[in-house]
Amino acid sequence: MTAVSTPTKIARACWFCGAATDSAHFCAACGKIQALPHDTDYFVFFGLPRKLRIDSADLEKRFHQLSWKLHPDNFARASEQERKFSLQLSSVLNDAYRALRETLSRVEYLLAQAGMRKEGQHKQQAPPELLEEVFELNESLDELREARAAGGGAGETSGMRVKLEAAAKDFEAKLGDVDAELDRISGEWDAAVDAGANEAIRKALMGKMNEVLNRRSYIRNLVNKVTEELAA
Numbered sequence: 600m601t602a603v604s605t606p607t608k609i610a611r612a613c614w615f616c617g618a619a620t621d622s623a624h625f626c627a628a629c630g631k632i633q634a635l636p637h638d639t640d641y642f643v644f645f646g647l648p649r650k651l652r653i654d655s656a657d658l659e660k661r662f663h664q665l666s667w668k669l670h671p672d673n674f675a676r677a678s679e680q681e682r683k684f685s686l687q688l689s690s691v692l693n694d695a696y697r698a699l700r701e702t703l704s705r706v707e708y709l710l711a712q713a714g715m716r717k718e719g720q721h722k723q724q725a726p727p728e729l730l731e732e733v734f735e736l737n738e739s740l741d742e743l744r745e746a747r748a749a750g751g752g753a754g755e756t757s758g759m760r761v762k763l764e765a766a767a768k769d770f771e772a773k774l775g776d777v778d779a780e781l782d783r784i785s786g787e788w789d790a791a792v793d794a795g796a797n798e799a800i801r802k803a804l805m806g807k808m809n810e811v812l813n814r815r816s817y818i819r820n821l822v823n824k825v826t827e828e829l830a831a
């Protein structure tokens with residue numbers, strides 16, 4: 600498994616006065632806006648620990664404060680360098696906010712930073728405990744398609760549609776269970792962060808979250824497939 604890195608504040612020097620700035624957006628010594636670090640982490644960008652249960656109101660407040668401070672209009676008469684930095688930071692600010700404001704995207708981002716959510720790395724496979732239900736669902740979808748192809752009208756397919764609608768509701772309920780499980784593991788992750796847990800513990804928790812996200816993605820795709828078929 601990919602090693603789990605923990606971004607930290609990296610000692611940097613202000614491009615203008617040379618004072619140490621760490622990961623600050625502005626130099627504490629001269630007040631100049633700073634360049635975007637090449638290893639920017641969205642949690643660090645907002646001055647937050649890498650925890651998954653975030654106070655949404657606090658995140659939004661930080662977003663608006665930074666949006667005002669970094670806005671290009673504030674640097675209209677500044678140097679070209681400062682205008683460039685403002686544009687870069689403002690762009691990343693919006694990306695960071697989109698990534699962290701929702702629980703799912705926050706977990707996705709955390710795992711992506713650890714190299715665990717790369718394209719093609721997580722295969723869409725039916726969870727073992729759902730194999731029978733998925734098989735029955737696919738059979739029902741095939742029956743509906745075959746009935747349509749044979750020219751079956753609404754009366755002939757109504758029973759099939761009712762069965763599929765019930766199956767979709769059942770899988771929607773399973774999504775709720777998956778989200779509850781993800782929230783529970785997120786709480787375990789936050790506790791591990793607070794306790795300064797070692798890499799092995801963090802890897803194990805990320806592995807659990809990755810498995811839950813894969814399961815959620817699979818179930819969501821099933822629900823979408825049924826919804827599209829019923830709307831056809």
